[in-house]
Amino acid sequence: MLLAVDVGNTQTVLGVYRGKELVHHFRVESASSRTSDEYRVLLSQLMREIDLTPSAIDACIMASVVPVLGETFRIAIEKTFSVTTLIVGPGIRTGMPVLYDNPKEVGADRIVNAVAAFERFGGGAIVVDFGTATTFDCISPKGEYLGGVIAPGVRVSAEALAQKAAKLPRAEIRKPQRVVGRNTLESMQSGFVYGYVALVDGLVARLKEELNFPCAVIATGGLARLIHSESTTIEELDDNLTLDGLRILFERNCCDAA
Numbered sequence: 001m002l003l004a005v006d007v008g009n010t011q012t013v014l015g016v017y018r019g020k021e022l023v024h025h026f027r028v029e030s031a032s033s034r035t036s037d038e039y040r041v042l043l044s045q046l047m048r049e050i051d052l053t054p055s056a057i058d059a060c061i062m063a064s065v066v067p068v069l070g071e072t073f074r075i076a077i078e079k080t081f082s083v084t085t086l087i088v089g090p091g092i093r094t095g096m097p098v099l100y101d102n103p104k105e106v107g108a109d110r111i112v113n114a115v116a117a118f119e120r121f122g123g124g125a126i127v128v129d130f131g132t133a134t135t136f137d138c139i140s141p142k143g144e145y146l147g148g149v150i151a152p153g154v155r156v157s158a159e160a161l162a163q164k165a166a167k168l169p170r171a172e173i174r175k176p177q178r179v180v181g182r183n184t185l186e187s188m189q190s191g192f193v194y195g196y197v198a199l200v201d202g203l204v205a206r207l208k209e210e211l212n213f214p215c216a217v218i219a220t221g222g223l224a225r226l227i228h229s230e231s232t233t234i235e236e237l238d239d240n241l242t243l244d245g246l247r248i249l250f251e252r253n254c255c256d257a258a
Contacts, residue, residue, distance in 0.1 A: 003057045003081065004246035006109060007064035007073055009132035010155070011222065015243035016050070016057070022240055022247075024050045032069045039076035047080075057081040061250040063088040063108035063242070086253060088112060088246070093253050098145045109242055110137050111145060113220065116245030118143045120238075121216040126207055127241070128200060128234060130221030132156060136203055141213055149203055154196050154223050161188070175226065196223075197230045204233040 002017040008030055015025040026046055047054055060083050064070025074085045086092070088108040096115055100106050109129070117125040118139050126148075127137040133156070136149040152160070154173055162170045171188040179194050181187030208215055219227065219234045220241035228237045238244075 001052075001056050001058060002247060002250060003060040003077065003083075004243045004250070005060065005062040005064075005073060005077065005085075006112070006242045006246065007062065007066055007070045008109065009066055012069075012073070013243060014046070015240065015246070016052070017243075017247050020247065022243060024052075025240065025243060030066060030069055032066065032072070034072065036072045036075040036079070039073060040080050043076060043080045054081050057083060059083055059086075059250065059254065061086040061088065061246045061253075063112050063246060065107045065109055086250060088249060092249065094249060095252055096139075096143055096145050100145070100147055106145070107135075110135055110148070112242050112245035112249065113137055114139050114145045114245075115248055116241050117216070117218055119245075119248050120218070124211065124213045124215040126204060126215045126217045128204070128217065128219045128221075128224070129242075130154065130219065130223040130227060134196070134200075134221075136207060138207060138211060138215075140211075146211075149207070151199065151203075154192055154227075158188075158192055173223065173226070175230070193226065193230065196227055200227060200231055201233045 004015040006013045010030055011027050012030045013027050015022050060077050062085050077085050094111060094115055113127045113129055114137050117127045124141045125139045129135045132153045134151045134153050138146040138148050140146055158173055161168055171185050173192050174189060175193050176186045176189040179190050181190045204217055217234050218236040218238055220238050224237055228234045
């Protein structure tokens, strides 16, 4: 079985694959203060919860946008499962030309998402990933990574607003009953949700106009479901797009997929 790990700034997502089937997945906090021993205990607990022994995992692939935490996870994984971790980074075979000015600047998760989207649609695509940052990644009809857009994430924006505006409270990010808020919390929630829907739909429209080829639009990430429900441009939602991309990359780089 294959363990796929996506280490993000806020959350780390882990998926267990049997062949091409995602049979279990977990979300845990990305806590750089934790040691590899602490994560080793956590990994062992997660395996017990799904009735698997560590020996059931015979391969691992990981993408990380947090270098220190990625190394901590690598050590914990290799001690727990006695496997060598395939790291998404320079030198890995992606099957996707990266047309960024400096390809090394592109986050590993963005390449993984792009690979998964092209595998799924077989043509032009835009991936909108709602993480700590909201990213828009563009793939050409030939399967080239073209670049995209990076915007502050919904939670980052909400946290910044609470910190910088003395009279505004922290507000839960959820869809309000109406766009016109009748109190401060409703007004803030309207800005968080409908403001981001407008940002997403506006940017997707501009990207499509500039790219000038047919694009499928797919969303993933923590708040994707909330924004997708109101968006007019997001066509598909896939919570596990990044995990599937990791599985695809593992298969392209290893002779025998787990």
